[in-house]
Every structure is written in structure tokens, then in C-alpha cells.
Amino acid sequence: MNEITDAVTRISALVGAAKQYSQLGRAPYHEVDLHDLLDSTLMMLSGKIAKGVTVVKDYDHAVPKIPAYAAELNQVWTNLIDNAVSAMGGEGTLTIRTTVDGDAVLVEFGDTGPGIADEVQGRIFEPFFTTKPPGEGTGLGLDISHRIVVNHHHGDLRVTSRPGDTRFQVRLPLSP
Template sequence: MLGLIAAYHAAAASDDPAQALAAAEAQYVAADIDYLREDLPALFAESRDGLDRVQRIVRDLKDFSRVGEQEWQFADLHRGLDSTINILRYEIKHKAEVIREYGELPEVWCVPSMINQVFLNLLANAAQAIEHQGTITVVTAVEGDKVLIRITDTGSGIPPDILNRIFAPFFTTKGAGKGTGLGLSLAQDIIRQHHGRLFATSVPGQGSTFTIELPLSELQPSAPQPESAPDTLKPADNGNNT
């Protein structure tokens, strides 16, 4: 484009403007300006879409880590679930469709970054448990004085003989070097520090459901400050895949 402008400028200043103009016209044809005129709006639109995606990724990472918010506070669990699902989008999209069945939830007293770490481990495990295309269903609800979050996958399921061991530290069904077996143990510890429960049910060959129960209270519970959440965004292996 700059070369074409220079060619027309040279034609205007040339002693033989007809010949210089002919050269500029030839360069105009070679540049296919009509094509560029049609294509540039689409290119600009793609660039804007790319910038929007980058902004969403940065926002989701910030929401997930809740930078500067490591203290107990009231938090929107749906916001944490959504940001975690978005972070795992590329790990999940080739394996499963995520179905969100959100109920009406009040904000919950918690350390958001730690709860998001639990969501990350459970959602990543759900995706890893699905060998081919399946679904991951996330259900939230209030039952009595508790908030429930259920994450169900249509994966391979967990055999009954190991279901009661999956929360044990270092338990894993993966080969050596492929996981530490700390993911579910860490998740359960975090939920216990929040005075809640984390448990699993499973049907081999059909899938598994992990349920989080957190207390619902308008008052701030007298809970000790939990340990800081792990810095890494990569979930630890935990034996959910069999």
C-alpha cells in the first residue's frame, strides 16, 4: 500500500507523467485494491475478536485467582465456577459439553481463590474421566442451611473398591510420574476448612458426581484463616480417572 502511494507521488512529480502514471496503475492492479477494500473490514473484525478473547482470558484469570483477595469474604460462587470453566475451556471443549444448571444462590462466606481451586480440580478431573465426547453438568442449589454444588461427568466412573480411597493423600490410579494423587485430598481439606463436606458417588461405566456442601449463614463463622491456595493453576492428579 505504501509502495502504491509512493508510485502515484512519483507520477505527479515525474517529467513523463503518462509513463509514470501507467506504472502506478500497473502497481494498483497488482495490489488488488478492490480485494483489500473488501477484506480489510473482516481482518479488523478478527483483530477485535482476538483482543476481546485476550481481555476475557485476563479477566477470567483474575477472577479465578482473586488477586488481592486472599481473606475470608462473601463471594459469588457462580462467578467462580464460570471463570474456572473458562480457564479450562480448551481442556474441556474436545471432551465434553458443559451444562450449567444454576439455582438462586446467595453469596457464601469463603476464601474465593481456595474454593476456585476446588472447582478447578473437580472440573479438570471430570474432563479427564471422559474418554470420548460426553457431558459435564454443574448444578447449584440451596438445601436447608447449605449451598450445594454438584459436578457430574459421563466418564468411566470409579470402581466401588477404590471409591472410599480417592480422597486419601497420594492415592492415584495413574502411572508413575503422571500425577501426585493430591488433588482430591487438597480439595477435601479446603472444603473442611470452610466447615463443609466433599463427597463422591459413582457408577462404573456411567460417570461420577462430586458434591460440595458449604454452610449457608448470614453471619461470619468463627473459622480459622485457611492456608494460602496453591499458586499453580494446574490441577493435581487425584485418582478420579480409572
């Protein structure tokens, strides 16, 4: 009976996350709690995050709800987490930090992977640019993320990188 109760709890948590992640039946643009979106994305990706990767959530609970296209933001988190996890190759720390930065919310994805070589840093947001072997990457993840953040939310997507410390920073305006 205890196992069944545990299983049911886990399943309903997953279904809840899947609903939150897909935003099915929700208005596309509404006030969103970014931490709920991040948590549901992490839950959806949990099977893809290697055991050796530690996930640190450094959430600032003073971050208010903001108006946004929630399902699109979940795609951004998915792409950035996928890149970070694949860069770390099974071992390292993924840190997701949120904070208020002036008139924007900052969501930062940090990883402890090898970093991005200077000569490719200027190209990573180009469509179809990838350093992954054929069949593994399409090179569209960052292009799509950039469109969603910059074109659709009038925000900003930046990267800083050195070996062991790569950070993708998403800034989203507090007001529409």
C-alpha cells in the same frame, strides 16, 4: 478491524477470568458469587476440556453469595473438573449444578465417565492415592479439595458413582 475487535474482546474476557480465578489483590475471605468463580475456573480450563466434552451449566440463580476463601474454592473446582474430564477421556458430558440445600449451597460436578470402582471409592480422598499412571497423577487433588471444603469451610465433600454417572458434591454453609 472486526477481527481486532473480536480479539480484544476475547483477551479482555480472559484477563478478567484470570483475575477472578487468581483472586489477586482480593481479601482471601469475603462474600463470593459461586457462579462467577465457577465460570472463571471453566474459562481457565477451557484449553484442557476436550472438544468432545459438552459442558452443561445448571445454575440456580437463587443461590446467594456466601463467605468463603475464593481462591481455595477455585482450586477445588479445578481438581474436580480435571478429574471429571480425565475420567471421560475426551468424550462425554460435564454437568455443573448449583442449588440451595437446607442451610448449605450444593455445587455438584457430574460426569458420564466409567465411574469409580467400589473397592477404590473408600480410598480416593487419601493423599497420594491415584489410579493414574506414574507421572500423570499425584493423587493429591481430592485430598487437597477435601481439606479446603471440610477443614477450611466446615462444608462437606461426597461422591456417588456408577458407570456413566459420577457426582462429586460440595456443600458449603450459607453462613460463616
